[in-house]
Amino acid sequence: MVSIQENNHFAIVSLRDRKVVRHFDAGAVTVSGVDTRDDDQIVLDGTITAKREPDGVAWLSDELFASANEGDYEGGSRGWSIFDRNGRVVWDAGNTLEHIAVEHGLYPDKRSDAKGIEPENVAFARFNGVPYVFVNSERGNFTAVYDVSNPRSPKFRQLLLTAAGPEGVVAVPSRGLVIVSSETDDPDNNLRGAVGIYGIGHGLFPSIVSKDLIPWGTLSSLSAVPGKPSQLVASTDAAYVPTRILTIDTSSAPATIFKQLTVTKDGKPVGYDAEGLVARTGGGYWIASEGSAGTPNLLVRLDSAGAVRQEIPLPADIAAAVTTNGYEGVAESGGYVWVAIQRSLKTDPQTINRIGRYNPRTGEWSWLGYPVDTAPLGWSGLSELVAVDGNTFAVIERDNQRGPQASIKKIYEFDVPATWTGFPTVKKRLVKDLLPILKSDHGWVQDKVEGLAVAGNGQTYAVTDNDAIDDATGETLFLRLGRLL
Structure with a gap:
């Protein structure tokens, strides 16, 4: 599965046959109850209609895959989605991921007029038999953990706090670990690029x-x-x-x-x-x-x-x-x-x-x-x-x-x-x-x-x-x- 972000598109590529076997657009979504103004206030009264413009993708099974909808030139849908292999939307986060960020004090108001929390990447793995999707928020500085036992109704489980600007996420189920790389490197503000290694379960956050x-x-x-x-x-x-x-x-x-x-x-x-x-x-x-x-x-x-x-x-x-x-x-x-x-x-x-x-x-x-x-x-x-x-x-x-x-x-x-x-x-x-x-x-x-x-x-x-x-x-x-x- 390949995301073609700025074309709002996906392609399924057969590595064995070395060819594209299917491709389809990611569609658009209308999301209400989000902050759309950079005005030093967090007011969830706005509505956006945006192409998904997908970034990271991950297979959940032979039939389903997940995508983080970061957006780019035409904005972002501020969530993540699950599709079937024919391009039909099985589930979409809508405004729920941004609302989770607000509840945890992690909503970046200065991005309200752009792409909000910017879901950046996704990973999938099973831990102790439970299937999870891990979703990075580049501007909220967290990785959201979802139980996708029912992929048509994922259940939010916890947030993993990251260093600034999380981009890469890899699950290592054999070790019970999730690894997140954060790209922001700003020595003047004492922020450095970092790799975080996490276990799944209860931690100090949220307090x-x-x-x-x-x-x-x-x-x-x-x-x-x-x-x-x-x-x-x-x-x-x-x-x-x-x-x-x-x-x-x-x-x-x-x-x-x-x-x-x-x-x-x-x-x-x-x-x-x-x-x-x-x-x-x-x-x-x-x-x-x-x-x-x-x-x-x-x-x-x-x-x-x-x-x-x-x-x-x-x-x-x-x-x-x-x-x-x-x-x-x-x-x-x-x-x-x-x-x-x-x-x-x-x-x-x-x-x-x-x-x-x-x-x-x-x-x-x-x-x-x-x-x-x-x-x-x-x-x-x-x-x-x-x-x-x-x-x-x-x-x-x-x-x-x-x-x-x-x-x-x-x-x-x-x-x-x-x-x-x-x-x-x-x-x-x-x-x-x-x-x-x-x-x-x-x-x-x-x-x-x-x-x-x-x-x-x-x-x-x-x-x-x-x-x-x-x-x-x-x-x-x-x-x-x-x-x-």
């Missing part, structure tokens, strides 16, 4: 999914929900507009995103780079919005409906000295709002970051220094701030490296003095090195551990930011750390 097709990604913060012992909230960062607050049920495995709240200002949806979030005991939220060129760092107070009630800028001298790596965490304790700035100010020693205390009654700011570890490569900074008790806080300290170059992914805690003047430096204590956990699935180590929370049930959780699968592998790890803090 978090959504229900009812709630779109998600870039979980850049975590917070406990007062009065809800098994619930957390997380915020989406500037990769998506508008900003949303997502509610997570930790009592299920995997954890489940089951509710979303859109942030509004003056009655209209609004976008912040919400790198820090804390749910308030009396209702509502504080967001720490990281600034960028032309956009200030803001402490934003929301009511319980997600409406903006107050925006608080940094003091002028701090605002002038902060880099583009500004706010990354927020906490509320003792009547104060506390913030963490990711990297050193231009006017501070490069090994000292800032922890800020804001008094909402007086508008006064006070500052503490936090000593960061020296990273072997790149830089090290703060990614989260959590109030443990009245005078103890925990932070995530991490470098900006991933893959084999990652070295600093740690939770530290420190105590703050009852009173202080000037700019004293706190003493930190190591609580947990997260790098062994991030390495434990033998996949591509994530760099952005950005959320940390202690839920009302006493359990500590951490989560990675997947960068909306933009120059990233896209995997989100939701870590259950036990009674840690």
